[in-house]
Amino acid sequence: xxxxxxxxxxxxxxxxxxxxxxxxxxxxxxxxxxxxxxxxxxxxxxxxxxxxxxxxxxxxxxxxxxxxxxxxxxxxxxxxxxxxxxxxxxxxxxxxxxxxxxxxxxxxxxxxxxxxxxxxxxxxxxxxxxxxxxxxxxxxxxxxxxxxxxxxxxxxxxxxxxxxxxxxxxxxxxxxxxxxxxxxxxxxxxxxxxxxxxxxxxxxxxxxxxxxxxxxxxxxxxxxxxxxxxxxxxxxxxxxxxxxxxxxxxxxxxxxxxxxxxxxxxxxxxxxxxxxxxxxxxxxxxxxxxxxxxxxx
Numbered sequence: 046x047x048x049x050x051x052x053x054x055x056x057x058x059x060x061x062x063x064x065x066x067x068x069x070x071x072x073x074x075x076x077x078x079x080x081x082x083x084x085x086x087x088x089x090x091x092x093x094x095x096x097x098x099x100x101x102x103x104x105x106x107x108x109x110x111x112x113x114x115x116x117x118x119x120x121x122x123x124x125x126x127x128x129x130x131x132x133x134x135x136x137x138x139x140x141x142x143x144x145x146x147x148x149x150x151x152x153x154x155x156x157x158x159x160x161x162x163x164x165x166x167x168x169x170x171x172x173x174x175x176x177x178x179x180x181x182x183x184x185x186x187x188x189x190x191x192x193x194x195x196x197x198x199x200x201x202x203x204x205x206x207x208x209x210x211x212x213x214x215x216x217x218x219x220x221x222x223x224x225x226x227x228x229x230x231x232x233x234x235x236x237x238x239x240x241x242x243x244x245x246x247x248x249x250x251x252x253x254x255x256x257x258x259x260x261x262x263x264x265x266x267x268x269x270x271x272x273x274x275x276x277x278x279x280x281x282x283x284x285x286x287x288x289x290x291x292x293x294x295x296x297x298x299x300x301x302x303x304x305x306x307x308x309x310x311x312x313x314x315x316x317x318x319x320x321x322x323x324x325x326x327x328x329x330x331x332x333x334x335x336x337x338x339x340x341x342x
Contacts, residue, residue, distance in 0.1 A: 065141045068303035072134045091123055141303060142178050149312075151182030157192065162213070164290035165224055165238035166297055169231070170196030170207070178303075185319065188215040191311065193300055198233050207233055208300035212315040216292050222259035223266055225278075226286035230299065250275045253283070277321045287318060 105111060139155070146153035157176040159167060167174060174196035181190050190213040197206050209230075224238050237243075241257040244266050250256075258266035269289075270278075288295045296315045 065137060065144060066305050068134065068138045068141050072130070072137045088126055091126060095120075095123075138178070138303060142180065145305060145308060146180050146182075149180070149182065151180040151191075154179045154181065157190075162194070162211075162295075163293045164288045164295050166209070166211070166288055166295060167194065169234050170198050184214065187217075189213065191308065194297070205233065209297050210300050210311055212296040212311055214294040214315070214319070216294060219291060220289035220294065221262045221265035221269070223262075223269060223289040224257040224286075225270075225288070226255050227282070227284050228253060228255060229284060230286050230297070244270075246270055246275060247272065248275065250279060253279060254286075274321050277317070281314060281317055285314060 142153045145151075155177060157179045159174055159176055162176060174194050176192045176194055179190055179192040181188075183189060190211075192211055192213070194209045194211050195206060197204055199205055222238070222241065224236075224241065226236055230236075236255060237257055241259050242263075244256040244258045244263060245251060246256060246267075250270075256266070256270065285296060285298045287297070296311075296318055298311070
């Protein structure tokens with residue numbers, strides 16, 4: 046079955062340069078305004094082809110016959126418009142990230158090796174996850190990446206895929222091991238990093254967030270999460286978590302839709318968290334004998 050888009054469509058999509066605020070919206074508008082006739086034609090042909098198959102399935106049902114063959118024939122033609130839509134969406138996603146990276150002065154890579162990430166978050170799941178749609182740049186002189194992280198849990202029919210958005214900053218020095226998560230996150234796995242213990246903080250912070258710190262670094266954890274810092278995190282970071290590991294500060298949340306607004310919010314929250322946490326981290330960071338930080342792959 047031929048599922049590749051026609052040549053004229055491919056050329057039009059390759060030259061597409063409209064501004065995209067949302068991958069879904071951009072895909073729908075491209076198809077509807079530029080190739081409406083082609084897409085509606087696919088749908089019409091699919092419906093016409095499948096109508097006899099549905100009648101055969103109904104006939105088989107009424108006479109106690111095997112329905113699987115007619116039902117399969119009724120479903121197969123829908124693969125063509127589905128693949129057509131997926132091809133447009135994939136291309137629109139790439140254009141979206143190229144536009145977004147250009148607007149904020151970052152570079153874009155479709156994928157990055159999982160080994161380039163550091164922290165407990167990237168050890169979750171039944172196998173090492175995947176970093177995709179990676180935006181790479183510099184923020185306040187520090188290397189920064191924005192990317193989507195995917196990992197799986199379970200196996201067979203019970204296998205599930207989980208997607209998270211991550212904003213990663215690399216600090217000059219070594220940070221104390223600290224893991225803080227909103228209690229609505231990572232409920233699919235054991236959220237406690239190895240060789241850590243829960244850290245109890247004053248007020249209501251522990252009611253909304255779980256905090257783990259490396260054994261023997263409880264004082265450093267308390268220095269980072271001072272009362273003022275905790276109040277700001279509670280006000281602005283519902284549904285978010287962050288982790289300090291080595292020279293990385295990772296802010297994470299469930300994957301946001303591919304929209305400019307979603308990424309603007311993530312960057313804005315990372316910016317606020319930078320101001321909230323860096324003063325505390327500066328007091329406990331272990332300096333390194335160099336003034337530079339190696340570039341992130």
